[in-house]
Amino acid sequence: xxxxxxxxxxxxxxxxxxxxxxxxxxxxxxxxxxxxxxxxxxxxxxxxxxxxxxxxxxxxxxxxxxxxxxxxxxxxxxxxxxxxxxxxxxxxxxxxxxxxxxxxxxxxxxxxxxxxxxxxxxxxxxxxxxxxxxxxxxxxxxxxxxxxxxxxxxxxxxxxxxxxxxxxxxxxxxxxxxxxxxxxxxxxxxxxxxxxxxxxxxxxxxxxxxxxxxxxxxxxxxxxxxxxxxxxxxxxxxxxxxxxxxxxxxxxxxxxxxxxxxxxxxxxxxxxxxxxxxxxxxxxxxxxxxxxxxxxxxxxxxxxxxxxxxxxxxxxxxxxxxxxxxxxxxxxxxxxxxxxxxxxxxxxxxxxxxxxxxxxxxxxxxxxxxxxxxxxxxxxxxxxxxxxxxxxxxxxxxxxxxxxxxxxxxxxxxxxx
Numbered sequence: 001x002x003x004x005x006x007x008x009x010x011x012x013x014x015x016x017x018x019x020x021x022x023x024x025x026x027x028x029x030x031x032x033x034x035x036x037x038x039x040x041x042x043x044x045x046x047x048x049x050x051x052x053x054x055x056x057x058x059x060x061x062x063x064x065x066x067x068x069x070x071x072x073x074x075x076x077x078x079x080x081x082x083x084x085x086x087x088x089x090x091x092x093x094x095x096x097x098x099x100x101x102x103x104x105x106x107x108x109x110x111x112x113x114x115x116x117x118x119x120x121x122x123x124x125x126x127x128x129x130x131x132x133x134x135x136x137x138x139x140x141x142x143x144x145x146x147x148x149x150x151x152x153x154x155x156x157x158x159x160x161x162x163x164x165x166x167x168x169x170x171x172x173x174x175x176x177x178x179x180x181x182x183x184x185x186x187x188x189x190x191x192x193x194x195x196x197x198x199x200x201x202x203x204x205x206x207x208x209x210x211x212x213x214x215x216x217x218x219x220x221x222x223x224x225x226x227x228x229x230x231x232x233x234x235x236x237x238x239x240x241x242x243x244x245x246x247x248x249x250x251x252x253x254x255x256x257x258x259x260x261x262x263x264x265x266x267x268x269x270x271x272x273x274x275x276x277x278x279x280x281x282x283x284x285x286x287x288x289x290x291x292x293x294x295x296x297x298x299x300x301x302x303x304x305x306x307x308x309x310x311x312x313x314x315x316x317x318x319x320x321x322x323x324x325x326x327x328x329x330x331x332x333x334x335x336x337x338x339x340x341x342x343x344x345x346x347x348x349x350x351x352x353x354x355x356x357x358x359x360x361x362x363x364x365x366x367x368x369x370x371x372x373x374x375x376x377x378x379x380x381x382x383x384x385x386x387x388x389x390x391x392x393x394x395x396x397x398x399x400x401x402x403x404x405x406x407x408x409x410x411x412x413x414x415x416x417x
Contacts (some may be wrong), residue, residue, distance in 0.1 A: 083392040088299035102260040127261040139251035146244030166222035174216035181209035302362040310391035337364040
């Protein structure tokens, strides 16, 4: 019986434990359901776009604006943007003049300083003129000597002409005497044959005739010699005049050299890179300084060969100068180089040898600047600029080139040869 009670007690305790476990399980299940309800409430919380609808509207508006802007950019590019050719490989240029002396000598004075504006014809420097002044005086003396020789030769010529006249008169006298002697001989010959006159008389007359003939020949020879002396003297006059011409040429050259000691500016501009000092000895063609024409500036832009197809002279250009802090200037396409920059380089490329790598070439384009005095005060040769050429005016060139090609092709096909 005791064993039975013990078993009953154990069974009772087992049932009690199971009841407690069941109650704990039910509580745990109830707690799990509560947590599930709380998680469900958290998952159903509204998002940021639901709580703030304006953000959604702003994003949609931004998207629409982006699409509109992209469409507007594309339309503008198709209509105009594709015809704008730009490059930053562009610089301000000027055709400056290098000042050099024509003659050599010591520099006596330098009358200008660096960065000084000068006018055309203004005196820049002076060389020592003493040697060149002496050359001028020597040439003048040679001209005077040549003039004196000409005067002497002309007077001698006058004397020779008088001698010629005298010789001519003597020839005439000798000719008359010879004719008279011949007539006497002819008159006495018949008388001698008839015995009216002696043979001795006829012999004397013949002798006189022969002497008169010889005298005539001598006078004629003297006359010829006098005439030749006149020609010789005239040649001497020509020689003296030639010597005077040579002296005059030497005077002109000496005067030019004397004037060249004054070195003057050939253009309006600003003095730059001055490398001359007073007392310095300079040779002809030595660089003394440069004169930059700041009022005649232009831009040299190096465009790629793929950009110049529609470029034409006279097209408008927009210029942005770095030194002007982005300010825009206007310009015009003035001219194109007859070749690419590589063609005029010191060592042109030779693509027919070795391995070949294609490199995009650049074509120098000269652009005139349309700027006022205020902008030109800042512009200087060498400044970097960015240029944009509007080539829309030549947009039909491609079609015309294609039409020309088609016409040429049709002409070739119709050619019977």
